[in-house]
Amino acid sequence: MRVTVTVNGTTETHDVETRMLLVHYLREIRGLTGTNIGCDTTSCGACTVLLDGESVKSCTLLAAQADGEEITTIEGMAAPDGTLHPIQEAFHRHHGLQCGFCTPGMVMAVASLLKEHPDPTEVEVREGLEGNLCRCTGYHNIVQAVLAAAHSGELVP
Amino acid sequence: MSAPVLEDHAAAGVVGTRMLRREDAALLSGEARFVHDVVVPGALHMAVVRSPYAHARIRSVDVSAALGMPGVVAAMTGADLAAEWASPMPCAWPVTADMQSPPHLPVALDEACYVGDAVAVVLAGSQAEAQDAAAAVVVDYEELPAAVDLEDAARDGVLAHLGAPSNRAYTWELAPDPEAVRRAFDDAAVTVKERYRQQRLIPAAMEPRGVCVVPQPFGGEYVVYSSTQIPHILRTMLGLTAGVPEERIRVIAPSVGGGFGSKLDVYAEELLCLALARRLRRPVRWSEERSEAAQATIHGRGQVQEIELAADADGRVQAVRVHLLADMGAYLQLVTPGVPILGAFLYHGTYDVPAYSFTCTGVFTNKTPTDAYRGAGRPEATYAIERAMDALARKLGMDPAELRRRNYIGADKFPYSSVAGLVFDSGEYEAALDEALGLVGYEALRQEQARRRSDGATKLLGVGLSSYVEMCGLAPSRVLASLHYVAGGWETATVRMLPTGKVQVVTGATPHGQGHVTSWSMIVADKLGVPPDDVEVLHSDTGVSPLGLDTYGSRSLSVGGTAIALAADRLVDKARLLAAYRLEAAPEDLELSDGQFAVRGSPSTSIGIGALAFEAFTAHDLPEGMEPNLEASATYDPTNFTFPFGTHIAVVEVDTETGRVDLVRYVGVDDCGNQINPLIVDGQVHGGIAQGVAQALYEEASYDERGNLLTTTFADYLVPAASELPSFTLGRTVTPSPSNPLGVKGVGEAGTIASTPAVVNAVVDALSHLGVEDLEMPVTPERVWRSVGAAAPVPGGAR
Numbered sequence: 031m032r033v034t035v036t037v038n039g040t041t042e043t044h045d046v047e048t049r050m051l052l053v054h055y056l057r058e059i060r061g062l063t064g065t066n067i068g069c070d071t072t073s074c075g076a077c078t079v080l081l082d083g084e085s086v087k088s089c090t091l092l093a094a095q096a097d098g099e100e101i102t103t104i105e106g107m108a109a110p111d112g113t114l115h116p117i118q119e120a121f122h123r124h125h126g127l128q129c130g131f132c133t134p135g136m137v138m139a140v141a142s143l144l145k146e147h148p149d150p151t152e153v154e155v156r157e158g159l160e161g162n163l164c165r166c167t168g169y170h171n172i173v174q175a176v177l178a179a180a181h182s183g184e185l186v187p
Numbered sequence: 188m189s190a191p192v193l194e195d196h197a198a199a200g201v202v203g204t205r206m207l208r209r210e211d212a213a214l215l216s217g218e219a220r221f222v223h224d225v226v227v228p229g230a231l232h233m234a235v236v237r238s239p240y241a242h243a244r245i246r247s248v249d250v251s252a253a254l255g256m257p258g259v260v261a262a263m264t265g266a267d268l269a270a271e272w273a274s275p276m277p278c279a280w281p282v283t284a285d286m287q288s289p290p291h292l293p294v295a296l297d298e299a300c301y302v303g304d305a306v307a308v309v310l311a312g313s314q315a316e317a318q319d320a321a322a323a324v325v326v327d328y329e330e331l332p333a334a335v336d337l338e339d340a341a342r343d344g345v346l347a348h349l350g351a352p353s354n355r356a357y358t359w360e361l362a363p364d365p366e367a368v369r370r371a372f373d374d375a376a377v378t379v380k381e382r383y384r385q386q387r388l389i390p391a392a393m394e395p396r397g398v399c400v401v402p403q404p405f406g407g408e409y410v411v412y413s414s415t416q417i418p419h420i421l422r423t424m425l426g427l428t429a430g431v432p433e434e435r436i437r438v439i440a441p442s443v444g445g446g447f448g449s450k451l452d453v454y455a456e457e458l459l460c461l462a463l464a465r466r467l468r469r470p471v472r473w474s475e476e477r478s479e480a481a482q483a484t485i486h487g488r489g490q491v492q493e494i495e496l497a498a499d500a501d502g503r504v505q506a507v508r509v510h511l512l513a514d515m516g517a518y519l520q521l522v523t524p525g526v527p528i529l530g531a532f533l534y535h536g537t538y539d540v541p542a543y544s545f546t547c548t549g550v551f552t553n554k555t556p557t558d559a560y561r562g563a564g565r566p567e568a569t570y571a572i573e574r575a576m577d578a579l580a581r582k583l584g585m586d587p588a589e590l591r592r593r594n595y596i597g598a599d600k601f602p603y604s605s606v607a608g609l610v611f612d613s614g615e616y617e618a619a620l621d622e623a624l625g626l627v628g629y630e631a632l633r634q635e636q637a638r639r640r641s642d643g644a645t646k647l648l649g650v651g652l653s654s655y656v657e658m659c660g661l662a663p664s665r666v667l668a669s670l671h672y673v674a675g676g677w678e679t680a681t682v683r684m685l686p687t688g689k690v691q692v693v694t695g696a697t698p699h700g701q702g703h704v705t706s707w708s709m710i711v712a713d714k715l716g717v718p719p720d721d722v723e724v725l726h727s728d729t730g731v732s733p734l735g736l737d738t739y740g741s742r743s744l745s746v747g748g749t750a751i752a753l754a755a756d757r758l759v760d761k762a763r764l765l766a767a768y769r770l771e772a773a774p775e776d777l778e779l780s781d782g783q784f785a786v787r788g789s790p791s792t793s794i795g796i797g798a799l800a801f802e803a804f805t806a807h808d809l810p811e812g813m814e815p816n817l818e819a820s821a822t823y824d825p826t827n828f829t830f831p832f833g834t835h836i837a838v839v840e841v842d843t844e845t846g847r848v849d850l851v852r853y854v855g856v857d858d859c860g861n862q863i864n865p866l867i868v869d870g871q872v873h874g875g876i877a878q879g880v881a882q883a884l885y886e887e888a889s890y891d892e893r894g895n896l897l898t899t900t901f902a903d904y905l906v907p908a909a910s911e912l913p914s915f916t917l918g919r920t921v922t923p924s925p926s927n928p929l930g931v932k933g934v935g936e937a938g939t940i941a942s943t944p945a946v947v948n949a950v951v952d953a954l955s956h957l958g959v960e961d962l963e964m965p966v967t968p969e970r971v972w973r974s975v976g977a978a979a980p981v982p983g984g985a986r
Contacts, residue, residue, distance in 0.1 A: 063224035064217015066444070068393045069477035073901030076393060104217035118215040122207055125870050129700030130214025131221065131394040131444025152914065160910040163901065165393050165445050166700050168877030168938075169909040171870060 394444020487560020695735015875938020
């Protein structure tokens with residue numbers, strides 16, 4: 031079937047298999063491999079992207095469901111000149127990543143979380159990210175990064 | 188949380204500072220490439236047909252239906268592939284001369300020995316086509332009785348392998364003076380005998396494994412992309428096992444999404460992709476699914492431990508006696524049999540114990556093979572001794588902190604020759620304990636605990652201590668030889684300056700999240716006086732780093748980092764000779780500071796190391812006999828292990844009505860010697876704590892009685908999320924290691940080693956006045972709730 035999807039501001043139309051998942055569409059058709067696949071049960075959140083500004087797990091949507099929608103992936107977060115988004119910058123400054131495999135999904139989940147809770151408590155951050163697993167950081171520095179990003183004054187609501 | 192001692196140390200340069208990581212930008216922007224992201228046109232996708240039975244005779248495998256499926260190029264059985272293997276899959280650690288190791292082929296021939304054992308492979312144009320066709324492979328199995336439970340298997344009731352003499356892989360003993368142990372137990376005022384179960388764990392690196400093998404255009408050479416911790420070891424083992432000359436294999440580990448030991452192995456899928464690429468002359472790739480990872484990637488732990496302590500009336504431990512059963516799983520993977528042995532020397536923990544004996548029997552079961560998982564043997568050892576010390580404290584009616592203090596190896600005893608035959612390099616165990624007690628507010632917690640108990644509160648407070656020492660920095664090659672490990676423990680490095688004054692560092696260490704690029708560039712930046720950003724670190728590719736022994740066992744800094752420092756020193760030595768020639772001064776009169784060689788007392792007479800690099804490159808005017816270029820290599824074989832230590836304290840709230848355990852506070856004080864980058868040290872400790880807490884409270888690879896793995900997804904296997912963990916309070920003491928010139932010890936596994944017993948001790952501590960003395964891991968709400976119901980209160984409410 032034909033789908034037209036805007037990804038990181040660029041709109042393209044492709045023929046895809048009906049059963050193709052959004053994450054495979056992003057990785058294989060659009061060549062955006064920053065979005066990772068870490069499980070097959072929608073548990074780990076490595077594949078989290080934004081669909082019209084809200085976080086979704088792209089392994090749980092069909093490409094067809096994104097037809098006509100706007101998707102933001104990790105590749106769309108930094109400014110065109112490469113300047114990191116404040117959330118990315120906060121992860122860097124607070125050592126909120128180690129192997130980096132969960133990081134793209136984590137950053138996208140944080141973007142959505144901070145949109146809903148611009149001034150979250152630590153508990154809200156921890157609960158808000160419970161759909162995203164990280165095996166390296168113990169979450170300590172991720173939580174610090176999210177709180178710092180929220181308080182940086184650089185996030186556009 | 189920061190490391191105050193190190194800030195002074197940092198004054199000379201970047202080493203010791205919390206420099207932000209140079210790896211981050213690529214990982215944060217999505218530019219980093221993991222194996223699954225590597226685009227290889229024309230690659231065939233492999234799917235593996237796996238046994239659904241824990242133990243079965245394979246009567247026949249019919250791939251004809253699969254061959255007719257869309258996109259399928261090949262489908263092969265174990266027999267079809269048997270001629271591809273020059274030898275069975277490797278085990279590099281025959282711990283005893285009589286160790287049994289059943290032949291392990293990448294695809295089984297006539298007997299499947301665990302759920303997940305490969306029985307056929309399918310190759311197709313896409314992953315989906317390969318998976319669809321794999322489902323069409325018809326295998327006629329005759330299910331056989333399975334050896335599932337470790338202790339049952341040890342009794343040989345059911346054999347895990349047809350025709351094997353028994354399920355015993357080996358029995359390994361360390362008993363320097365059995366008579367002394369017997370005497371100590373005979374004479375003891377107090378003894379404790381504890382039995383603990385180390386459940387199996389699934390490492391669950393967030394990136395599942397992946398392999399892609401690309402034949403090179405001129406024939407006979409292969410590039411192997413693999414999500415591995417060990418590209419160098421893998422190259423050698425692939426060559427030996429698949430019969431490909433080693434020099435024709437180039438292994439590249441691109442970005443690797445965590446390993447924790449699970450990617451320290453030589454796996455069937457790596458061998459299969461290589462052999463099939465050779466056979467079909469096409470690129471072959473495989474991407475592991477998560478449910479597949481649960482079965483086909485190694486598990487960790489899996490032990491039944493019996494530990495006995497003999498103490499005098501003052502609580503001074505006089506002897507430790509340990510008997511282990513260790514679950515090997517169905518086959519011996521790369522270092523499976525050696526994992527318990529890595530713990531064998533540490534069951535007396537941080538304590539000055541005069542008599543010691545240890546035996547371990549490795550046992551085959553019809554389950555996924557076990558192998559090294561973060562800490563590998565040392566978390567198990569630390570768990571046993573630290574749980575047993577709490578049991579002893581309860582028996583003596585003594586505060587667990589006081590009991591530990593009384594038994595520590597004193598700071599004046601280092602280097603300390605342990606009863607198990609090691610020489611502990613340096614330590615100040617009491618300082619770490621004091622720091623931890625202070626940070627957690629120990630006395631106030633004990634008062635609060637008593638208050639809640641006397642109020643009859645249903646949310647009880649528990650405080651759990653764990654003091655640990657581990658041996659890491661694997662390893663002196665001669666010691667590895669004495670343990671029958673087939674390789675050495677050195678590491679290599681090359682440091683070279685390029686014509687423009689930039690620096691390349693080539694290392695045999697292989698990062699997968701540890702921040703090596705940052706740390707190595709810091710070491711070299713300070714040695715050479717160049718900015719860290721001018722130092723490029725080349726790693727994880729046997730094409731650019733031909734020799735190395737890779738990353739595991741918290742070895743990268745103390746072994747690999749030392750090699751880098753030595754190579755940098757040699758480069759500086761050569762640069763000094765050239766500088767002396769240019770400045771017409773004696774080499775010993777030159778000082779190197781901020782990248783400038785200057786004549787002592789005459790700072791204006793100087794030349795920069797970058798200028799020297801250019802002169803060495805043009806080679807127009809070098810001293811007689813000096814070779815062009817500034818480049819130096821070093822291979823460092825450590826003289827000893829390193830012995831990081833520390834004390835961690837967990838504080839839990841236990842709800843006696845629901846069994847729920849909340850980890851409300853966590854303090855970790857670690858001493859890993861000098862720190863190159865305390866920011867990275869903190870991160871390693873955080874992650875390690877989380878993994879140890881996960882073993883204590885959440886995770887278990889569960890099997891049913893027929894050997895079916897029940898926890899194959901993240902819905903069943905509870906890797907903790909942010910909501911299950913608190914923030915951690917870290918402290919640090921700094922006792923440099925005298926064993927290497929950097930004075931470093933290693934910190935990759937410390938958190939995992941320390942945290943598991945701290946948490947379980949805390950839960951037992953919360954309930955001890957009710958008569959609860961032990962809880963099996965993971966300490967689930969159900970187990971807690973049942974233990975409260977079954978417990979008989981201790982008279983007088985003693986701890």
